[in-house]
Amino acid sequence: MKYVLLIHQGDTPLPGTDEWAQLSEDEQKAVYADYQAINQTPGVTPSDVWLESPETATTVRVQDGQTLTTDGPFVSVKEALGGWLVFEADNLDAAIELAARIPAARMGGGIEVRPVKE
Amino acid sequence: MIGFLGDFDLAEEAAQDAFAIAAERWPREGTPANPAAWLITTARNRAIDRIRRNRTLAAKVRLLEMPEATEDEMDETTIPDERLELVFTCCHPALALDAQVALTLRTLGGLTTDEIARAFLVPTETMAKRLTRAKRKIATAGIPFRVPPPHLLPDRLAAVLAVVYLIFNEGYGGRGELAAEAIRLGGALAELMPDEPEVHGLLALMLVNDARRAARFADGEVVLLRDQDRSLWDAAAIARGRAALDRALALGGRGPYALQAAIASLHVEDEPHWRRIAALYGELARVTGSSVVELNRAAALAEAGDVEAGLELAESLELDRYHYLHATRAELLRRLDRVEESRAAYLRALELVHSEAERRFLQRRLAELR
Numbered sequence: 001m002k003y004v005l006l007i008h009q010g011d012t013p014l015p016g017t018d019e020w021a022q023l024s025e026d027e028q029k030a031v032y033a034d035y036q037a038i039n040q041t042p043g044v045t046p047s048d049v050w051l052e053s054p055e056t057a058t059t060v061r062v063q064d065g066q067t068l069t070t071d072g073p074f075v076s077v078k079e080a081l082g083g084w085l086v087f088e089a090d091n092l093d094a095a096i097e098l099a100a101r102i103p104a105a106r107m108g109g110g111i112e113v114r115p116v117k118e
Numbered sequence: 119m120i121g122f123l124g125d126f127d128l129a130e131e132a133a134q135d136a137f138a139i140a141a142e143r144w145p146r147e148g149t150p151a152n153p154a155a156w157l158i159t160t161a162r163n164r165a166i167d168r169i170r171r172n173r174t175l176a177a178k179v180r181l182l183e184m185p186e187a188t189e190d191e192m193d194e195t196t197i198p199d200e201r202l203e204l205v206f207t208c209c210h211p212a213l214a215l216d217a218q219v220a221l222t223l224r225t226l227g228g229l230t231t232d233e234i235a236r237a238f239l240v241p242t243e244t245m246a247k248r249l250t251r252a253k254r255k256i257a258t259a260g261i262p263f264r265v266p267p268p269h270l271l272p273d274r275l276a277a278v279l280a281v282v283y284l285i286f287n288e289g290y291g292g293r294g295e296l297a298a299e300a301i302r303l304g305g306a307l308a309e310l311m312p313d314e315p316e317v318h319g320l321l322a323l324m325l326v327n328d329a330r331r332a333a334r335f336a337d338g339e340v341v342l343l344r345d346q347d348r349s350l351w352d353a354a355a356i357a358r359g360r361a362a363l364d365r366a367l368a369l370g371g372r373g374p375y376a377l378q379a380a381i382a383s384l385h386v387e388d389e390p391h392w393r394r395i396a397a398l399y400g401e402l403a404r405v406t407g408s409s410v411v412e413l414n415r416a417a418a419l420a421e422a423g424d425v426e427a428g429l430e431l432a433e434s435l436e437l438d439r440y441h442y443l444h445a446t447r448a449e450l451l452r453r454l455d456r457v458e459e460s461r462a463a464y465l466r467a468l469e470l471v472h473s474e475a476e477r478r479f480l481q482r483r484l485a486e487l488r
Contacts, residue, residue: 091260093262096212
């Protein structure tokens with residue numbers, strides 16, 4: 001079964017921010033190492049698309065034929081999508097275990113695990 | 119069937135087909151030598167037929183490649199008891215808790231959607247949607263049909279115990295076969311997880327309470343604990359329950375099920391120690407934060423002789439839609455000779471009661487007031 005793991009960074013410290021700078025070097029290395037290990041996990045299609053931060057998003061809606069543009073993501077900045085992985089797994093438990101290894105899951109964000117239509 | 123097909127609805131339809139064919143054929147042709155094997159074989163073959171006709175289920179190609187089963191290949195020993203796999207699947211954390219409970223009751227307990235809806239005070243339509251959504255999620259999201267692997271098993275247990283207990287409670291109101299099913303499941307869990315105190319606690323609780331089943335009703339009428347014919351109590355079940363309780367306590371169990379089992383065990387002693395029972399209810403209320411437990415403590419306090427304290431506690435609880443609250447208040451008010459208030463409380467309880475036997479009981483108590 002194929003799953004998309006949607007990574008919501010939430011409060012996760014991201015490279016380039018003050019919060020990230022406050023992490024120890026070991027913690028920073030662990031994050032990179034975790035992502036590398038995940039990308040090398042059998043069944044994972046590493047994403048070659050990494051999104052800019054949610055603040056850079058623009059949301060478009062059309063109401064009564066009028067195009068409405070708002071600054072920012074569709075949901076709150078904290079809730080917005082940071083990136084995704086595609087994972088071929090036997091079952092949901094395997095996808096959940098992989099999701100739990102993604103740094104955002106333990107650092108203040110959340111991973112949405114969604115099955116892909118077959 | 120579900121493990122074989124990975125789809126609840128398909129399994130159900132195939133089973134129904136098989137039963138329908140059996141109902142039509144067996145009276146004419148005679149019952150087969152192994153009816154269970156015949157049913158399973160027929161259901162499997164009907165399911166394969168349905169899949170072949172339904173192209174959108176092409177993902178189940180592996181089934182099409184299987185030869186059609188014959189009866190000779192199946193005997194009693196190859197029919198697996200899949201109930202444990204089923205209960206862990208139904209209680210998977212990816213499902214909302216209310217969906218876990220509903221699904222387990224529907225597939226393991228065999229309750230109708232309407233019966234489940236009534237048990238949880240929601241409209242039938244709501245419950246039907248809940249079940250459909252849950253089954254769809256299991257199939258679509260790939261929730262595996264299995265007992266969880268060792269590293270996941272402990273975490274998955276809490277939800278399973280809660281659901282088994284709910285099934286037992288639905289059976290305890292009168293549907294005896296459900297209570298037996300819950301006890302069977304509890305016993306299987308105790309074998310699977312012998313080091314878990316709460317598993318033994320739950321089993322103990324169910325056994326000790328179920329032991330009094332035959333004495334709880336006389337000619338369809340409710341009989342209170344103090345009036346029960348103890349010769350109708352299942353002494354062997356009580357003994358089994360106390361053995362399970364001992365195991366739970368030996369494993370250090372002070373969780374909700376172990377506590378409730380200890381309370382149940384005290385209730386069936388010749389002269390229940392009501393103060394000790396009330397104290398245990400107090401400990402249980404602290405652990406669970408449950409108002410219903412506090413109501414039980416109120417009743418125990420009254421039995422211990424402190425009727426006013428019991429009434430005061432009962433009236434402090436926010437359980438206005440719970441018929442036992444008003445029934446308890448009515449009883450305590452009666453003991454305090456506050457007849458008009460007691461009558462009002464019985465009437466309120468009668469507005470809320472579900473079970474016919476309990477309704478008649480309340481009506482009798484109300485009539486005795488006059």
